[in-house]
Amino acid sequence: MSAAxxxxxxxxxxxxxxxxxxxxxxTWPAALKRQIVxxxxxxxxxVSIVARRHDVNANQLFKWRWExxxxxxxxxxxxxxxxxxxxxxxxxxxxxxxxxxxGFIEIEFGGVRVLIRDxxxxxxxxxVIELLR
Numbered sequence: 001m002s003a004a005x006x007x008x009x010x011x012x013x014x015x016x017x018x019x020x021x022x023x024x025x026x027t028w029p030a031a032l033k034r035q036i037v038x039x040x041x042x043x044x045x046x047v048s049i050v051a052r053r054h055d056v057n058a059n060q061l062f063k064w065r066w067e068x069x070x071x072x073x074x075x076x077x078x079x080x081x082x083x084x085x086x087x088x089x090x091x092x093x094x095x096x097x098x099x100x101x102x103g104f105i106e107i108e109f110g111g112v113r114v115l116i117r118d119x120x121x122x123x124x125x126x127x128v129i130e131l132l133r
Contacts, residue, residue: 028056033064040065 039050040061047065051058105116107129114128 034068036061037065037068 036050036054036056039045040047047061048058051061105114105120105125107114107116116125116128
């Protein structure tokens, strides 16, 4: 294809306020539909760009593709039985004991237990210990 055929102009003014007498359905010859659909099947082609180039809605172009190349139904869609295998459930491993992060401190004084996680400033730790005495 030439470079001009791959480009789409976006500088045209489009009248979106059509009067009812102008809003008619267009009819597309089957050969032209096939040609446009074939352009979308080329490697690297964009359906949206091809649709704009031919002044067709991209959804319409996808419909034409579906009509020209219907999807082959799979065995499951035909209602046929599909083989299934039931596998045993893997056994659960024992939970590993959680490793405490560095900076974890546990203090017990006279039945009172204090857990400190993360880094603690020495001055704050000294105050906690003095309050527990």
